[in-house]
Amino acid sequence: MHLMAARLGLPAHLSLLRGKLTGKTLNLRYLSGNASEVDSNFYDVIVVGGGHAGCEAAAASARLGRKTLLLTHKIETIGEMSCNPSFGGIGKGHLVREVDALDGVCGRICDKSGIHFKVLNKKKGPAVWGLRAQIDRDLYRRYMQEEILNTKCLTVEASPVDDLILDDVTPEHVDDMVCEKICAGVVLENGRCVKASSVVITTGTFLRGCIHLGLDIRPAGRLGDAPAVGLAKTLEEAGFTVGRLKTGTPPRIDGTTINYKQLESHFGDDMPVPFSFMNEKVSIKPEEQVSCHLTNSSTKVGEIILQNRHLNHHVREEVTGPRYCPSIESKVMRFGNRPHQIWLEPEGLNTNIVYMQGFSITLPPELQEECIHNVRGLEEAIMTRPGYGVEYDFMDPRQIKPSLETKRIKGLFFAGQINGTTGYEEAAAQGIIAGINAGLTARGEPPFIVNRTEGYIGVLIDDLTTQGTTEPYRMFTSRTEFRISLRPDNADLRLTEKGYKAGCVTEERYKKTKDVENKLGENIELLKAYKMSRAQWSNILHECKAEISLAKTGSKLSAFDVLQSSYFQVSYLSEVPGNPFQGIVSDDVLASRIKIEAVYEPFMKQQKQNIEEVRAEEELEVPPDLDFNRLSMSREVIGLLNTVRPTTIGAASRINGMTPGALLQLMWIVKKRERNRSHPTTLNPS
Structure with missing residues (x-):
């Protein structure tokens, strides 16, 4: 047994116990922490699947102090990057930052295993920058396994899941009008039952998965791994609406x-x-x-x-x-x-x-x-x-709540490609939310919800649960109405305290975030309080050999005001008499964050106003004779408008793929037409 542990590259201190041998199935259970946990057959949370969604879900549940069991086909494929060797990108990088802000694991593992880091979209504003990294597959898998196998309160077992244990709704659940059953655990392939308060399904492409190579079709979730057929049948028989999607991988x-x-x-x-x-x-x-x-x-x-x-x-x-x-x-x-x-x-x-x-x-x-x-x-x-x-089953995501708990079965959660998404980042984002909420549900606590105004995670889940999807869903910055405020640089300020209150963020991370928040606030106040005339600022620019316009009303400008110019660098502040901003200039990370805050401050009020305007005009009718083909929008958006023919602005806002910018433009066009009809131009008779 020690030899087998060595071959898998497992830490020496982990316990390796032999399970029952039934037919050809050998269950191996790897325990971190107390070996006495093996004696118990009940868990707060069971997570099915060891991919990116499953790892985040299991780790999040365990961070809440919930006794968690992660079930996977193979221990050695936990953290496997089945497709591309990269993380992040435009929109996707935002998700990784938000998962990290909630104390998720994938961001830290990427930093340890990355071999090529690049921020995409740098020619545009920081709100749409895309953090991306090429990853060493072997390093990522090894570091993820070390993380998961050494997480307190988390047990990992190699054993396929064949079925769910479903109980009838009890009197205390009568208020849940949609709920038909309660998930009470899982049945393993060897027939063993494992009870739990909550179950998270993160099966990726494994539900009735099959691989296509030319005309050859073979059952598999990915090359070399068997599909999950029994579990797929269980979900279908439970009444879930099931669809088929496909994806592929290159040579x-x-x-x-x-x-x-x-x-x-x-x-x-x-x-x-x-x-x-x-x-x-x-x-x-x-x-x-x-x-x-x-x-x-x-x-x-x-x-x-x-x-x-x-x-x-x-x-x-x-x-x-x-x-x-x-x-x-x-x-x-x-x-x-x-x-x-x-x-x-x-x-x-x-x-x-x-x-x-x-x-x-x-x-x-x-x-x-x-x-x-x-x-x-x-x-x-x-x-x-x-x-x-690869072709596989997915569940219509309109069958789940914003907590990712299914409406039909209480205590059952879906996360990842089972909800119709594609990509490691989208899977990890759902996994951490499902894991947190499975842990909270297990103790009867209210759900943890990230809404559209708080993060890209909220946009992702809201899109899925309200609009569903007919194709593998991928995150883009254009999907959110709030991208000026939902930036990758401020994900910690937006989400870490919220996660800490829910119990999924460590004291160490929370303290660091509060320190950053206080430092930012203090230095921004310092910058706003320090004012000089335009002539004085122009002299500094001249010293730095920079020629820019400082066209702003008022006799004096604060240091924060001048930083709002995209051409005024934080380093120029070192030329201010007395150098009161040395602490900012010498700290690259702090300087970068302050610069971004300054650049976006004027736009934040406008964004908020636009959002409120769209909400106020939801009932505004779209004229039936409006020719969408003549609008200055992308062909994709015009195609969506022609297909759906929305009757109101509110209906247009709910079209899957409708961008916030296009929605605002449509609203302005409709209002302009309405004004023109109410006040037609008349010719002067003279």
Whole structure:
């Protein structure tokens, strides 16, 4: 048994106990903490699935002090990055920051295992910056397993779940009008029953999952792992509305066979920005970061795809795939036979495997190789593993509450791809909310809700629970009406205290956040109190060799006022007589946060006014003869408006995919038309 523990790379102090051998199933239970926990067969919370949603859910429940059991097919795949070797991005990076603000684990693990850090969208404002990192797959999995297997109050067991234990509604639950049953635990594949107050299902693509490779279809949740068929049947028989979605993964290639001289190199940032508010820097040194490379497909690739459609079962239209991360086949069929971007991303520091981001494909392996060899720089590349597609069950997310508890069965929670989302970040965000609420429900406490005004997590859950989804849902900054205030830099100020009050945030993180909040407040007050004339500020700009306009009313400007100019850098404050801002200038993190607060302050009032205006005009009627095609909006939004034909502004706001900016524009157009009809222009008779 010690040998098996060593092979799995488990910490030496963990207890490894042999379970019952039934048929071919050997249950191995890994315990952190007291070995006496194995004697008990009741848990506050059971989490099913060891992916990104499951890890966050189990860790969150355990942080609340709830006795938690994480059930997964294999211990060694906990924290597996099944698809792309990266975390974050535009919108997605916001989610990682918010998960971290609630004391989640993925941000800290990314900072330890990242090998290339870059902030995307830097040409735009900080509200839409996207923190992103290439991750070493092996390091991420190892660090996540160390975290999970050493978490107090958390037990991890390798055992598939086949069924749920459902009880009838008891008199104390009669107020829950929708609730039909109560979830009281799970039934494992070997027939063993495990009781719990709450159960969180985070099965990813495993519910009746099947893999597509050309015309070959085989049952699997991912390559090498069996699907969850019994649990899928249970949920369907329980009355849940079930749908099918699909996704895919690209081939992996041997990096030593790539001709990098033909490719465009992209480097990480000189000063990598950590995901976690608890870290001042990431583990890898800036100069040791790996490079990513950009190439393109060719028209020959498109020809191969179009000529072999009959050999590709996955591209049929009956099941919807991810619109914003389509396969190369979908790109060719949807956008025409033209070159498409392909990012070559290294999978780790100690491997030559390279991931082909943007080249998800499900053709037979020999045709995939032919396609690869027609990509610039990959003419001689060796494919180490073919791409494949995955099709799986998901539950209509309108069947869950904002707490992620199902409406139909009390004590049962869904999180991750089971709710129709795609991506590690969306899964982690749901996982932490489901874990917190499963823990609170187990003790009869009120739910923990993040609403749309408080975070991207709230936007994600609100979109899912109110609008549902017909395609894998992905987070974008355009999905929120509040993106000026919901920035990645202030996620801690927005959510950490709220999480602390719910019991899921440690004292250490809470104290650090309050210290940051106090420091920000004190220094912003200092900046607002220090005022000089325009001439004096202009002299400082002249000393710094910067020429900008200080067009602001009033005879004097505060230091905070001048920082509102995007061209006035915090470092210029060191030229102020007496240098009263040395503490700000010398602290890069503090300086950055203060600068962002200053830049956005004038816009915050306007955003609040716009939001209130839209809410006040929800009943405003949209004229039935309004020609949406003539509006200056994106083709996607115009298509949505033409399909739904909303009758009111409120109806338009609930269209899945409608952006806040487009909604505001539509409202102004409708109001303008209404004014013109009420006060028609008349010609002067003279």
